[in-house]
Every structure is written in structure tokens, then in C-alpha cells.
Amino acid sequence: MKSLLEVDSIVVELGGRKILHDVYLKNESGTATGILGRNGTGKSCLLQVISGGLSPSQQSIKIDGVALSGSYRSPKDLQYLPQHHFIPTALTTKAVFRDFRLDIAAFMREFPAFETCYRQPLKQLSSGERRLIELYVVLTAPTKFCLLDEPFSMLAPKTIEQIKQLIRREKSNKGILVTDHSYRHVLDVCEHAYLIREGKTYPVTSEEDLEALGYIRGASSD
Amino acid sequence: MRTIRLLLLFYQFYAYISLSLSLICAYILYTNGAGIFAIVFWFKIFTLTTIVYFVHHYKRKTYPYFKNLGLPPRRLWVSTLTFDFVVFLVLVILTLQLR
Numbered sequence: 001m002k003s004l005l006e007v008d009s010i011v012v013e014l015g016g017r018k019i020l021h022d023v024y025l026k027n028e029s030g031t032a033t034g035i036l037g038r039n040g041t042g043k044s045c046l047l048q049v050i051s052g053g054l055s056p057s058q059q060s061i062k063i064d065g066v067a068l069s070g071s072y073r074s075p076k077d078l079q080y081l082p083q084h085h086f087i088p089t090a091l092t093t094k095a096v097f098r099d100f101r102l103d104i105a106a107f108m109r110e111f112p113a114f115e116t117c118y119r120q121p122l123k124q125l126s127s128g129e130r131r132l133i134e135l136y137v138v139l140t141a142p143t144k145f146c147l148l149d150e151p152f153s154m155l156a157p158k159t160i161e162q163i164k165q166l167i168r169r170e171k172s173n174k175g176i177l178v179t180d181h182s183y184r185h186v187l188d189v190c191e192h193a194y195l196i197r198e199g200k201t202y203p204v205t206s207e208e209d210l211e212a213l214g215y216i217r218g219a220s221s222d
Numbered sequence: 223m224r225t226i227r228l229l230l231l232f233y234q235f236y237a238y239i240s241l242s243l244s245l246i247c248a249y250i251l252y253t254n255g256a257g258i259f260a261i262v263f264w265f266k267i268f269t270l271t272t273i274v275y276f277v278h279h280y281k282r283k284t285y286p287y288f289k290n291l292g293l294p295p296r297r298l299w300v301s302t303l304t305f306d307f308v309v310f311l312v313l314v315i316l317t318l319q320l321r
Contacts, residue, residue, distance in 0.1 A: 052294075053286070075292045086286040088231060099224065099291055138290065 003029040003064050003144040005050075005175055011058035012045050019045050020056070022200040027175040027192075029144060032167060034186035035179040036204070036215060037196035043179040044083055046196070047147045050177070051080035063144060081138040083149040085130055089123035093133055096122075100137045107136055110162065128154045132163075139166055145175045152182045164189050183210060228293055233302040235281050236273045243269050244310040248317040256318055266310055274299070 010023040019042040027033040037043045048054035050061055052071040061068045063077050073080075087096055093114060097104040108115050111132065122130050131154040139146055151167075152160050160182075167176060167189045180186050187193060187207070194201040195213050202213055210216045247262045285295050 051286070051289075053289075072294055073289070075290055079290050080286050082283070082286050084283050086283055088284050088287060090234075091231070099228065101224075141290065 003175060004062075005145050005177075006060075006062045007046070007050060008060040008062075009058055010046065010049055010056050010060075012042060012049060012054070012056045014045070018199055020049075020196070020199045023196075025177075025194050025201055027145065027177050029173065029175040030171060031192065032171045032176040032178055032190040034183075034190035034193035035177060035196060035201075036183050036186060036193060036210065037179075038215065041196045042199065043196055044149050047080065047149050047177065047179060048082075051078060051147055053080070053082075075141070075143060077144050078147060079138045079141045079143045079145070080147045081135060081149055081151060083153070085127070085134065087122055087130065087134055089130075090121055092121055093118040093125075096133060096137060100141050102137060102140055110166075111136075128156065128159070131155060132159060135163060136166070139163075139170050139176075143174060145177065146170070148176065148178045148180075150180050151178060152180045152185050160185060183207075183216065224291070225293065228288055228291055229298065229301050229305075232284075232288060232293075232298045233305065236277045236302075237306070240270065240273055240306050241309065244306075244313050247310065248313040251314060251317050252321055255321065259314070262314070266307075270303070270306070274303070 005027045007026070008024050010020050011018070012020040023046060025033060025035070035043050035046065045054060049056050049059060052068070052073040055071065068077070091099075094104060097107065104118060108118065114129075114133075117125060117129075122133070125133075135148070135151050138148070148167075151163060155163065164185060167178070170176065171189075178186055178190060184207075193204045195204045195210060195215055196202075197213055197215070202209075204210055204213065207216065243266065247266055251259065251262055282295075285298075288298055289295070
């Protein structure tokens with residue numbers, strides 16, 4: 001059964017500044033939707049609002065027509081990858097997979113480098129390795145929607161290609177919202193994309209749209 | 223079982239310092255008697271508030287981990303603080319009975 005995430009009428013004010021005020025986006029399971037925008041335009045804020053980590057002045061977030069209110073989100077509805085590391089560093093890779101009830105053998109088949117270090121605490125791994133584990137568990141956990149904030153940062157080019165494959169595979173059974181500055185990767189894996197500019201979302205379909213809206217190649221200023 | 227394991231993981235962020243302070247409170251009560259219970263009680267409340275402030279500040283980046291597993295921050299705090307305070311009260315009662 002397909003699920004639909006609809007985000008509308010979000011108003012976020014931080015320090016007296018209106019970050020978001022005219023936002024509309026939707027994401028259906030089976031698809032990935034990209035969110036692009038310059039630094040400070042509110043991409044991460046928007047994902048935090050959807051995940052319930054930030055309380056906006058106004059919001060309308062619905063999954064399958066049911067409004068999500070307050071800050072609680074069921075993990076069956078949403079999994080959220082913040083842009084920073086979020087797994088307690090004392091945990092081992094094995095413990096993380098046990099907590100998420102995921103198959104670590106499948107992970108190690110895809111990323112054999114972890115065969116030698118899955119019993120080590122995360123604090124002994126590199127930032128890229130930690131990021132990969134975080135991304136993998138959020139992407140593969142059973143849920144309706146995944147919110148990925150900067151999933152391609154800290155990763156090597158080859159790993160990025162593997163992650164893009166993983167996103168393509170996982171979106172067959174869930175909806176995925178992705179925000180990242182590597183817009184080519186985002187456009188590559190997403191069926192739909194939005195650009196946030198001056199607090200408002202604009203649907204975009206190509207690099208030409210991004211250029212026209214001043215996101216790339218400096219065609220116009222904000 | 224998973225929920226308890228996750229609550230223990232979160233509690234470990236401040237368990238050592240908080241349990242040590244509870245033991246110090248028990249020792250003070252043991253040496254001075256029940257007459258200073260009010261002081262010890264408010265000392266525990268004050269130190270616990272300080273601990274909550276610092277743990278929230280330094281460990282808040284881990285909240286999405288617990289939230290992705292079904293434990294929002296409020297539930298983490300209410301559960302672990304309740305447990306910690308019950309341990310404190312049990313220690314106080316045992317200390318006063320031993321004295």
C-alpha cells in the first residue's frame with residue numbers, strides 16, 4: 001500500500017527571522033524527493049520540523065491524510081538522519097544493528113570493510129564509517145518515510161554510488177526525502193525536487209531550473 | 223527488553239555522577255541524622271537539575287537515535303529521572319533505618 005507525506009503551511013521563525021513561511025511539498029512511497037537550497041535557507045529546519053525535533057509557529061504535516069501534531073513521531077512512520085552524528089559512540093556496529101533489528105550480515109556483504117571492525121565502538125571508527133552506519137540503519141529500517149539530511153557528506157565517491165543504489169532500492173518500499181548540497185546526486189536519485197528560496201518552496205526538475213532560481217552558477221541573488 | 227536496554231544506555235550518560243551524589247547524600251544523613259533531610263533533599267534536586275542541564279546540552283545530538291527507536295526525549299528523561307530518584311529515596315530510607 002502506498003503512503004503519502006504532505007507538508008504544508010510551515011512557518012518557522014528563529015531569532016525573530018522568518019526562515020520558512022510558504023512551504024509545500026509531498027512525497028509518496030516508491031519515490032524520493034529532493035530538497036535543495038543555499039546555506040541557511042531552512043532545509044535542515046524543514047526536516048527537523050517534519051521529524052518533530054523543532055516546533056514551528058505553524059504546521060500541517062500529514063501522513064496518509066492523518067495530521068501529525070506535537071513532537072512525537074512513530075518510528076514506523078518516520079526515520080530521521082540528522083546532518084550530525086547521532087549514534088552514541090560507546091555502541092558497537094553490532095549493537096546498533098541489534099537495536100534497529102537489522103541484519104548485520106547483509107550490511108557486511110555490501111560493505112565488507114566492516115567485517116573487521118563491527119565489534120569496535122563507534123568512537124574508534126572514522127567519521128565516514130560512522131556516517132555510513134547511520135545512513136544505512138535509517139535507510140533500511142522498516143518505516144513509511146526516511147528523512148535524510150546531507151546523506152552524501154563525509155562519504156567517498158565510491159561509497160556515494162553505493163548509497164545511491166541503496167536509496168534506489170529502499171525507495172521501492174518507502175518514501176525518501178533527501179537534502180544535500182551535492183545537487184547532482186540528489187537530482188540523480190530523486191523523482192521530484194524542490195528548491196527553498198526566501199522561505200518558499202519551488203518545484204524544480206532540472207539544472208536549468210536551479211540556475212534560473214539562482215541556486216547554481218550565480219544567475220541571480222537571493 | 224530493547225526499551226530497557228535503551229533507557230539504560232541513556233541513563234549511563236549521567237548514572238555514575240548521580241548515583242555517587244545519592245551515596246554522598248546517604249552518607250551525610252547517616253552521620254548527621256534525619257534532621258537535615260530537607261537540606262539533603264534540596265541538594266539532590268539542585269544537583270539533578272544541573273546534571274539534566276549539562277546532559278541535555280552535551281548529549282542532545284544523540285536524541286534522534288532514541289527517537290528513531292521509539293523513545294522521544296521526554297520519555298527518556300521521565301523514565302531515567304524517576305528511576306534515579308527512587309534509588310535516592312530507597313537509599314535514604316535504608317540509611318535512616320540502619321542508623
